[in-house]
Amino acid sequence: MxxxxxxxxxxxxxxxxxxxxxxxxxxxxxxxxxxxxxxxxxxxxxxxxxxxxxxxxxxxxxxxxxxxxxxxxxxxxxxxxxxxxxxxxxxxxxxxxxxxxxxxxxxxxxxxxxxxxxxxxxxxxxxxxxxxxxxxxxxxxxxxxxxVRPRDYEIAGWLTDYIRSKGCTIDPKSVAMLTDFLGADIAKITNELGKLLTFLPEGTKRITAEHIEQNIGISKDFNNFELTKALSERNMPRAMRIADHFARNPKEYPLLLTISAMFAHFQRIFIVNYQQWLARRKGTPVPQDAELARMLKLPSPFFVKEYRQAATLYPNNKVFAVMGLLREYDLKSKGMNAGQADNGELLRELLLKILMI
Structure with a gap:
C-alpha cells in the first residue's frame, strides 16, 4: 500500500x-x-x-x-x-x-x-x-x-543491485562505463543488460569491462569515465587520444554529455577540497572514504582515491577556472561564439586549456 x-x-x-x-x-x-x-x-x-x-x-x-x-x-x-x-x-x-x-x-x-x-x-x-x-x-x-524517475547519481547503486538479482556481480569501472554511456534510462539499461547476460560465457558470475566492450559495444578505453580519469591525473597524451576518438565518433560521444560529465567530476573535486579545508579549520579528521563517497554521490568508495589525488593537482582556485571554461564551452557546443570549429575541435581546445591551468 x-x-x-x-x-x-x-x-x-x-x-x-x-x-x-x-x-x-x-x-x-x-x-x-x-x-x-x-x-x-x-x-x-x-x-x-x-x-x-x-x-x-x-x-x-x-x-x-x-x-x-x-x-x-x-x-x-x-x-x-x-x-x-x-x-x-x-x-x-x-x-x-x-x-x-x-x-x-x-x-x-x-x-x-x-x-x-x-x-x-x-x-x-x-x-x-x-x-x-x-x-x-x-x-x-x-x-x-x-x-519515480532516478537521478543520475542513483543509477549506479540500482544497477549493481539489479545485476546481483540476476546472480552476477559487476566491478565499479564497469558500472561507471554503463552509467556514463546509457545515462539514467533504466529501460535501455535493462535491455542492454538482458542481452549482455544472455551472451556471457556459461558460469560467468562477475561482469567486467571486457564483457561490456565485447557485448554492448562500449569501449573500455575510450569513454567519459576514462577521460575524466585522465584529467584527474593531468595525463595530457591520454586525454588527447580519447578526444581524438570522440571526434571520430561524434554521434556516440556528444560533446554536451562529455562537458556534463566533466562538470560533475570537477564538482566532486571541489567538494573534496572543501572538506579538507573544513577539517583543517576545525581541527577534525577528513571524512573517511565511505562518507566521502556518500557526499560525492559515488557508486562505491573505490573511486574516492582518484578524487583525493585529483584534489592535490586541482586546488579550488584551479577548479573555479575549470568551471568557467566548462560553462564557456557548453555555450560554444550549442553554437554560441564557436566560429567554424566542430565539436571535436572544441573538445581538444577545452582539454588543452584545462590541462594548462
Whole structure:
C-alpha cells in the first residue's frame, strides 16, 4: 500500500520488488494504480500483471486492454461491472490512463469495486492528483505504486543491485562505463543488460569491462569515465587520444554529455577540497572514504582515491577556472561564439586549456 508522503527512486525500486513478490504469491488487489514519471517500472509491472493474473487460455475472453485517449470513465466502469465469460476473474487494463476522459469519475466504481474484476490503471508521465477521491479510494481498497524517475547519481547503486538479482556481480569501472554511456534510462539499461547476460560465457558470475566492450559495444578505453580519469591525473597524451576518438565518433560521444560529465567530476573535486579545508579549520579528521563517497554521490568508495589525488593537482582556485571554461564551452557546443570549429575541435581546445591551468 503506497503512502502519501513523497517517494524517492529508492522507494520505487523497493516497492517494485515488493509488488513483484505479491504477484509471485498471486495476490491481486481489485484496484491497482501504477503512476509516475518513470515508465520502466510501470511497463514491467503491467507486463507481469497481464501475464500472471489469468492463465493464457483465459486471456482472450477475460482480459481487456483499452487506451485512455480512446475511451472514457463510463466505458471503463461498464467493462469492470461485467461478469467474467469463463472462470471467476476478469482483468481490465487501462493504458495511458492519464488521458482517460472524466478519469475522476472512476471513483464511482472504486467506491465498491467488483470482486470478480482486477482493474489496472497505468497513469504515466505524472502522478494522479492525491487529493482526488479516486486516488484515496484506490489507496484504501487496492494498491498504489508510484514510479519515480532516478537521478543520475542513483543509477549506479540500482544497477549493481539489479545485476546481483540476476546472480552476477559487476566491478565499479564497469558500472561507471554503463552509467556514463546509457545515462539514467533504466529501460535501455535493462535491455542492454538482458542481452549482455544472455551472451556471457556459461558460469560467468562477475561482469567486467571486457564483457561490456565485447557485448554492448562500449569501449573500455575510450569513454567519459576514462577521460575524466585522465584529467584527474593531468595525463595530457591520454586525454588527447580519447578526444581524438570522440571526434571520430561524434554521434556516440556528444560533446554536451562529455562537458556534463566533466562538470560533475570537477564538482566532486571541489567538494573534496572543501572538506579538507573544513577539517583543517576545525581541527577534525577528513571524512573517511565511505562518507566521502556518500557526499560525492559515488557508486562505491573505490573511486574516492582518484578524487583525493585529483584534489592535490586541482586546488579550488584551479577548479573555479575549470568551471568557467566548462560553462564557456557548453555555450560554444550549442553554437554560441564557436566560429567554424566542430565539436571535436572544441573538445581538444577545452582539454588543452584545462590541462594548462
Amino acid at each position: 503506497a503512502k502519501s508522503s513523497k517517494k524517492t527512486f529508492r522507494d520505487s525500486a523497493a516497492d517494485f520488488e515488493a509488488l513483484n513478490r505479491s504477484i509471485d504469491g498471486r495476490k491481486f488487489p481489485p484496484l491497482c494504480l501504477l503512476m509516475g514519471d518513470e515508465p520502466y517500472f510501470i511497463d514491467a509491472l503491467t507486463t507481469r500483471l497481464t501475464e500472471e493474473i489469468l492463465p493464457k487460455e483465459e486471456r482472450a475472453f477475460n482480459q481487456t486492454v483499452v487506451y485512455g485517449k480512446d475511451t472514457d470513465a463510463g466505458a471503463v466502469i461498464n467493462l469492470c461491472r461485467q461478469m467474467p465469460m469463463t472462470g471467476s476473474l476478469q482483468v481490465v487494463i487501462v493504458r495511458e490512463a492519464q488521458h482517460l476522459r472524466r478519469l475522476e469519475q472512476l471513483s464511482l466504481y472504486a467506491a465498491a469495486p467488483s470482486p470478480s474484476t482486477v482493474l489496472v490503471l497505468c497513469h504515466k508521465e505524472k502522478n494522479m492528483d492525491k487529493r482526488w477521491q479516486l486516488y484515496k479510494q484506490i489507496e484504501s481498497r487496492g494498491t498504489v505504486f508510484e514510479s
